[in-house]
Amino acid sequence: MKHMIDYYLTTIKIAIQTQFQYRVLEYFYMIGMIAEPVIYLVVWSTIAQAQGGSVGGYTSGAFAAYYLVWTLVRNMNIVFTPYGWENRIRSGWFSMDLLRPIHPLNNDVAYFAGMKVVVIILWIPLGLFLSIFFKPELHPAWYQVIGFFFAIWEAYLIRTMLLSLLGMITFFTTRVGAIFELFFAFELVFSGRLVPMSLMPPVVQQVAIYLPFQWTFFFPIESLVAPMTIQHMLGGLGMQLLWIALGWVAVKIMWRFSVRQFSAVGG
Amino acid sequence: MPAIILLNSLSKHFKVPVRESGLKASFGSLFKRQFRTVKAVDEITFQIDQGEVVGFLGPNGAGKTTTLKMLSGLLYPTNGKATVLGYEPSRRQPHFLKQITLVMGNRQQLVWDLPALDSFDLMRAIYSIPTHEFIRTRDEFIDLLELKDLVNKPVRNLSLGERMKMEFAGALLHRPKVLFLDEPTLGLDVTMQRRIRAFVSEYNQRYGATVLLTSHYMADVEALCKRVIVIHRGKLLFDGELSCLVEQFSAFKTVGVTLQTAATDLRKYGQVINQDGTRFTLQVPKADTAQVTARLLADLPVDDLNVEDPPIEDVIEQVFADGKPAEVPA
Numbered sequence: 001m002k003h004m005i006d007y008y009l010t011t012i013k014i015a016i017q018t019q020f021q022y023r024v025l026e027y028f029y030m031i032g033m034i035a036e037p038v039i040y041l042v043v044w045s046t047i048a049q050a051q052g053g054s055v056g057g058y059t060s061g062a063f064a065a066y067y068l069v070w071t072l073v074r075n076m077n078i079v080f081t082p083y084g085w086e087n088r089i090r091s092g093w094f095s096m097d098l099l100r101p102i103h104p105l106n107n108d109v110a111y112f113a114g115m116k117v118v119v120i121i122l123w124i125p126l127g128l129f130l131s132i133f134f135k136p137e138l139h140p141a142w143y144q145v146i147g148f149f150f151a152i153w154e155a156y157l158i159r160t161m162l163l164s165l166l167g168m169i170t171f172f173t174t175r176v177g178a179i180f181e182l183f184f185a186f187e188l189v190f191s192g193r194l195v196p197m198s199l200m201p202p203v204v205q206q207v208a209i210y211l212p213f214q215w216t217f218f219f220p221i222e223s224l225v226a227p228m229t230i231q232h233m234l235g236g237l238g239m240q241l242l243w244i245a246l247g248w249v250a251v252k253i254m255w256r257f258s259v260r261q262f263s264a265v266g267g
Numbered sequence: 268m269p270a271i272i273l274l275n276s277l278s279k280h281f282k283v284p285v286r287e288s289g290l291k292a293s294f295g296s297l298f299k300r301q302f303r304t305v306k307a308v309d310e311i312t313f314q315i316d317q318g319e320v321v322g323f324l325g326p327n328g329a330g331k332t333t334t335l336k337m338l339s340g341l342l343y344p345t346n347g348k349a350t351v352l353g354y355e356p357s358r359r360q361p362h363f364l365k366q367i368t369l370v371m372g373n374r375q376q377l378v379w380d381l382p383a384l385d386s387f388d389l390m391r392a393i394y395s396i397p398t399h400e401f402i403r404t405r406d407e408f409i410d411l412l413e414l415k416d417l418v419n420k421p422v423r424n425l426s427l428g429e430r431m432k433m434e435f436a437g438a439l440l441h442r443p444k445v446l447f448l449d450e451p452t453l454g455l456d457v458t459m460q461r462r463i464r465a466f467v468s469e470y471n472q473r474y475g476a477t478v479l480l481t482s483h484y485m486a487d488v489e490a491l492c493k494r495v496i497v498i499h500r501g502k503l504l505f506d507g508e509l510s511c512l513v514e515q516f517s518a519f520k521t522v523g524v525t526l527q528t529a530a531t532d533l534r535k536y537g538q539v540i541n542q543d544g545t546r547f548t549l550q551v552p553k554a555d556t557a558q559v560t561a562r563l564l565a566d567l568p569v570d571d572l573n574v575e576d577p578p579i580e581d582v583i584e585q586v587f588a589d590g591k592p593a594e595v596p597a
Binding site: 003006007009011013017018022092093095098099101102260262 | 336339340341342343359361362364365367368369371374375376378380381385386388389391392393394395
């Protein structure tokens with residue numbers, strides 16, 4: 001355990017140092033990423049104003065809060081993508097990871113966790129700027145602030161498991177971009193990334209209950225922006241833990257089968 | 268000495284798709300895909316004892332790297348068995364991985380944007396090396412490889428040779444007992460090649476490590492390996508001392524003779540492969556060497572005469588070309 005903590009801390013340190021090498025690039029990347037929620041926000045605010053001030057209980061200020069927190073959650077949700085898996089397997093770089101006496105997934109989790117530290121630091125001025133411009137209605141209770149902290153890290157872990165599962169398909173076939181795109185389409189509809197889940201048609205909301213996607217976007221955002229009891233908060237965090245556990249078991253099983261297929265192409 | 272690396276009929280076969288070029292073949296492959304089996308490694312058996320440095324030779328595509336990958340746990344064998352330090356490599360148990368290293372000349376594990384010292388620290392954490400031991404080994408390698416002025420520079424700013432030295436230091440920080448070196452001097456200049464060779468030799472002697480080395484530079488093999496294993500098209504061709512390889516595969520000796528005059532026809536003594544003034548180099552069937560040298564000394568005004576084995580590169584080239592010991596022309 002002590003060894004793993006040391007490994008995680010060292011990798012996180014390496015990730016932070018590396019990200020700071022490319023801080024300007026990171027910032028432009030983040031600014032580019034803001035375009036998506038700002039478009040959603042402008043569209044929904046306009047609709048809300050046209051319908052007398054709100055849509056499905058969301059006012060312009062509530063939408064502003066949702067999509068402002070969205071920007072942070074989205075950045076926290078960035079994990080090692082299946083495209084990354086594809087690249088490292090096709091190029092042969094994965095061989096070096098496999099030679100280490102630590103499961104490669106630990107490196108992905110630790111390294112991207114380190115990136116988040118930089119992301120949060122870079123996000124703060126951006127979040128402040130957006131707040132001044134869009135005036136969000138944000139009045140969380142004390143426990144929501146604490147819960148939100150855990151929710152975004154749990155969301156990060158759920159998405160890591162999901163995309164690792166997808167990434168491991170690359171062991172079987174080295175070109176799986178189409179499958180990844182299908183996954184992203186599902187995520188867009190069932191996660192709350194496009195629009196708050198409560199505004200989605202009932203059938204979509206029903207299906208979403210049985211899928212992990214909303215626990216990576218909708219729940220972390222709602223845990224800060226919507227009124228929520230402690231019980232509801234703890235229940236949500238528990239559901240996130242459940243999806244992490246399920247994801248971890250699935251990753252372990254998938255790993256056992258898929259790593260045997262590794263043909264160490266490209267060196 | 269105990270055997271550290273054991274291979275018993277080890278094989279690795281790949282099923283690769285086959286398709287002819289052209290639109291018609293491309294369309295046809297949508298309905299019926301054809302495959303063929305490539306025997307990259309085919310029933311190889313050998314063993315390597317503790318502390319041995321063995322050269323693993325073969326032309327491109329012979330199966331050297333595939334064998335190293337199986338021995339380091341990167342690939343599952345199709346058939347046969349391999350054990351390294353008593354472990355089955357394909358199970359990739361952490362205790363096994365902590366005792367081996369694979370250095371590939373075309374791969375790097377150092378963090379590109381940071382000074383190598385940070386990567387070394389990551390290695391410490393990965394291999395859970397006690398801090399005092401880590402510092403001692405790191406500083407020892409920095410001295411041995413003369414890295415003191417380089418360890419604080421971002422890796423991306425190092426030359427290829429400097430980076431390779433760093434890779435070696437990083438790959439051996441956990442003091443592995445078994446080293447798999449795949450073309451470790453690839454693309455390096457002669458000085459840097461020599462430095463790497465000296466380091467491997469020093470490491471082998473200091474820690475009694477077992478080394479299996481592939482290289483296309485025969486200087487690496489001659490400097491480090493007493494024993495060589497030759498593989499060709501996945502099959503084992505030779506396993507023995509380097510000197511025996513020459514003995515077994517070379518049908519000729521090289522006779523150098525310096526005469527008092529250049530205007531002499533030596534073709535009746537053997538094939539003249541070079542003439543530089545009064546210095547002639549002849550290629551003579553091995554069995555005839557004694558008789559030819561005696562005739563040369565008796566017939567001609569000889570100033571100097573020497574008999575040598577052909578260069579190891581030539582022998583290896585012949586082995587790869589023929590895949591069997593050379594036959595003496597009748």
